[in-house]
Amino acid sequence: MTNKKVAAVLNETAQLIELTGGNPFRARAFSGAARTIRDLEESLQAYVDDEALQEIDGIGEGLAAQIGDLFARGSFDLRDDLLNAVPPGLLDVLRINGLGTKRVRTLWDELDITSLDDLEAAATSNQIQTISGFGAKTESNILENLRKLRRYDAQRRYADVYAPAHTLRDVLAESTNAPVALVGAFRRQVPTLKQLTLVTTADTPDVVDALADAGYDDVEAARDAHPPYVTNTVDAALPDGFPVVIYTVSDNVFGTAVWHHTGSADYREAFNDTYGPVPEVADENTLFADTNAPSHPSELREAVWTDALDTLSASEALITVEDLRGTIHNHTTASDGAHSLRSMAEAARERGLSYIGICDHSQSLTVASGLTPDEVRAQFEAIDALNAEYAEQDASFRIFKGIESDILKDGSLDYEDDLLAAFDLVVASVHSGFTMTEAEATERIIRAVSHPATTVLGHPTGRLLLVREGYPINHRAVIDACAEHNVAIELNANPYRLDLDWTHVRYAIEQGVLISINPDAHATDELDNVRWGVAAARKGGLTAEHCLNAKPLEAFTAWLTTRSSVAHAA
Structure with missing residues (x-):
């Protein structure tokens, strides 16, 4: 690790202390150490x-x-x-040149800006200049610096690319009147991407003109060599600088080119070994029919599925957002959420859901205003009152009393057992103590999973995509423990997390462990994060049958009741 990298981490820590209202002297100690290390001539490693x-x-x-x-x-x-004390996307906002911690905190407090997308939306709609101390020039500089930052970043989260990718596809299709397909890692819904790839039958000059007319940057046609089935290649970039590659192909091989440039290399090799060489066809469905192969969902065209090509679920059998009947892991203003209990419940009802689990942070996570036992009991009363109100309306909707209980360093859960037993559901999560070895971290989680109160294991590794690696665990051992104790595993749908990683979903299904696609919503609009969790779950082959919160209200309630009685009897 270089001196520069260490200095950057220490400086970030100082910023985080200031953002969370910590001791300013402590923040200065970190920023001072960062400056000293940055100027150090010798290697800090020595x-x-x-x-x-x-x-x-x-x-x-x-x-x-x-x-x-x-x-x-x-x-x-x-x-x-x-x-863990700040929204994950706030770290990206901190990276904007000219935005110090005080201004970022103001933007967070005044406009609920917690990500670069939030910041860009606010700047482009002239909301920032309405805040005291922020003028039109400042807003313009923020927008310019934001786009520069994005231009230099090498990777993107799938969720961040989703909208501009579809916009680009639509621009090309409408301008050239030719078929256009999004392929590659994007079509496979990989959580992080290095480039965006498309295939089209449009003529190369038409592609170049369409992109130029639409204002895309760095448009350049024709490389000396081209990959299979490709006539020409056009390079370009999204407005934020993310690289785009567009392959122009002949009409008669469009289907084959889409197939070839969608699947991973391992998938293509396994397909050829199993079904023989692929034909040159205009339609991808014809390729599957001509080789007598199932029509493999694009999400599953990965190396981990190469041993099961004949048994892959059909695309329509995989989980969808519409299959979800409830939302389990959500926060309110009682801890670190932005909206009240009633607001979160109403937002869930508006989305057609039948139930919501309120799982504010537990008392040990003081940086997130974790609930004391007295505050828990007060929340119970508020939930009871609101459930009674819904019952009077004859509404088929229920709020479940939950908690996101910290898994402490020894693997025990936050709160005494009698209070834990009073919750309808407990999401057990690690938020601190990331220094453990794989064996220690695995043992810690297995102990938490074995607690009778644990209903769902929350974000199993604590990772933040493109920000922080998760703590190391033996995923199979953890999944086996969940199977033994009838504990579901969360696939945290926040696009910064997507944790459990999709690569472990298949094993969980094989072991009979239910997956809970949870938004971990800290605001009403974040309930919609389930769309990203569903995308990841589909890559793991998840169906509604194996998804906990795809159960209707009655079935979900029965599962909680049965699980609890068996767990406590044991």
Whole structure:
């Protein structure tokens, strides 16, 4: 790890302390250490190896230990705690040149800006200049710097690319009057992408003109060599700088080109070994028919499915957003959410759902205003009152009393057992203590899963895509424990998480473990995050049958009742 990287992490920690209203002297200590390390001529690694970090001015025992952890595992406890205390997307906002922590905090407080998309939407609609201290010029600079930042980033989350990808496809289709298909990792709904790839039968000059007329950047046609079935290649970029590759092909091979450039290399090889060479056809469905192969859903055309090509679920059998009947893991203003209990419940009802689980943070997560036992009991009363109100309206809707209980370092759950037993459901999650080895972290989670109160294992690795790797666990051992104790596993649908990773969904299904697609919503609009969780779940082959919150209200209630009685009897 370079001095520059260490300095960046320490400076980020200082910003996070300020963002969360922490001790300003502590923040200055981190920012001062960052400056010192950045200017250090010698490699910091040598100081770590010699256990001599405290010889550097401004680095005491505590900072030395944290820097040591940073070299050992890429982070340290305080940083992990702070990362869990703010919306994941706020870190991206902090990276905008000219936006210090005070201004980011103001944007968060005044306009609920917690991501680059939020910031761009506010800037383009002239909302930022309405805040005291922010003028039109500042707003313009923010927008310009935001787009520069995005231009230099190498990867994107699938959710961030989704809308501009479809816009680009529509622009090309309407301008050229030719078939256009989104292919590659995007069509396979991979959680993070390095480029966007499309295939079209349009003539290359028409593609170039269409992109130029629509204002796309870096448009350049014709490489010397082209991949299979491709006549020509056009390079371009989305407005934020994300690279785009467009393959122009002949009409008679459009279907084959779409198939070839959708599946991974391992999938294509396995397909050819199983069904023989693919024909050159104009329609992808014809390719499957001519080879006597099932029409494999694009999401499943990955290496992990190459041993099951004949048994892959049909696309229509995979889970959809419409299959979901409830939403389980959600937060309110009682902890760190933006909206009230009533607002969250009403938002769920408006989306046609039959139930919502309210799972605010538990008491140990003080940075997220975790609930004390007295606050839990007060929330119980509020839920009872609102459920009674819905019952009077003859509404087939229910709020479940839940909690996101911290998994403590020894694997125990936050709160005493008698209080835990009073919840309808408990989502058990790790939010701190990321320093464990794989064996230690796995044992910790298995102990939490074995607790009779645990209903769902929340975001199993704690990862933040393109921000932080999750803690290491033996996924199969954890899934086996969930199967033994009849505990569901969350596929956290926040596009920054998508945790459980889709690659482990298949094993969970095989072991009979239900997957719960949870938005982890901290605001009403975040209930819609389930769309990203569904995309990831489909890659794992999930069907409604194996999804916990695809159960209707009556079946879900029965499952909770049966699971609880068996767990506590054991």
